[in-house]
Amino acid sequence: MVSVETDLLYADAGGVQLRLDIHRSAEPAAPVVVYAHGGGWTRGDRRTDATTRVAPLAACGVTVVAVDYRLALDAVFPRQLHDLKGAVRWLRANGERLGLRTERLGVWGASAGAYLGSLLALSEGDSALEGDVGGNLDRSSAVQAVVHWFGQADLAATAGRSAVEARLLPFHFEADLLGAGGAGGAGGAQSLAERARGLSLLTRVSAQAPPFLIAHGDRDRIVPPAEGLALHDALSRAGGSSRFELLGGAGHEDPLFDAPANLALTAAWLRAVLG
DSSP states (O other): OOEEEEEEEEEEETTEEEEEEEEEOSSTTOOEEEEEOOSTTTSOOTTTTIIIIIHHHHTTTOEEEEEOOOOTTTSOTTHHHHHHHHHHHHHHHHHHHHTOOOSSEEEEEETHHHHHHHHHHTOTTOHHHHOOTTOOTTSOOOOSEEEEESOOSOHHHHHOOOHHHHHHSOOOHHHHHHTOSOSOHHHHHHHHHHHHTTOOGGGTOOTTSOOEEEEEETTOSSSOHHHHHHHHHHHHHHTOOEEEEEETTOOTTOGGGGSHHHHHHHHHHHHHHHO
C-alpha cells in the first residue's frame, strides 16, 4: 500500500516556498523518481496527477517524489530548472533521514515537466542552469534515468506555429517560459529564437546521457510525436540509451498514459534501470 508524506519544504526561493510530496512504495528499498508536472509551465503543482498517475506508479514499486517548481509568468526560465535541481540535491541531502535510496535517482516529467526533467538530466555541470535553490551544493543534481512523456525537445520548433496553427492553438507557453513577450509577430519570434538557442534537448545529448524512456501519443496535436522521436533518434545516434513508445490513439495528456499497462511498463523500466 502506498503511503504519502505531504508538504515537505525543500526550499524558499525568493520568498516562494517550494514543497514536495513523497508517495512511498510499499516495496522495500524501492527506487526513487522525481515527478515534474505538466501545465505549459504556467499552471499546476505537486498535487497535479497525484491520484491518477503518481500514486498508481508508486503502487507498482517505485517511490515517487512530486515537486513544486515556480511557474511562468512570475518566474522566467531557468528558475524552474533551478528549482528541480534544488529538489534533487535536497533529496540526496535528506535521503538517509527519510529512508530513501537517493544514490541513484530518476526524473519523470509530463509535457512541460518532461522538457524540464530532460534538460535537468542533460545539463550536468552547466553552472548557468544549476542555480543554488535550497542550498546543499555539495550534493549532486545528476539523475540516472529519465522518463519523458509527450514533452518538447526543441522549444523554438514547438513555438514556431503557422498562422493557421496559432489560431487553432492560441497559446504561447514557450514564449511565457522564456520571457519572450508572447509569440506573436516577427519581433516576438526572433526574441524567442534567441532565448531558445542552446536550450534544445537535441543539442545536449551525448553518450554520457542517462537512459531515457520516451512516450508520445500518435494523435498529439499540442506537442507533435515527431518531437519525442527526434529526441530518441538524437540520443541513439549519440550512443545513448533510449526507448521510444508510441501510444496508438493517444492525444496530449491522454488517459491512456495513466492506464495500468503503461504505468506498469514505466515502473518496470525504472526498476530495471535504477536497480
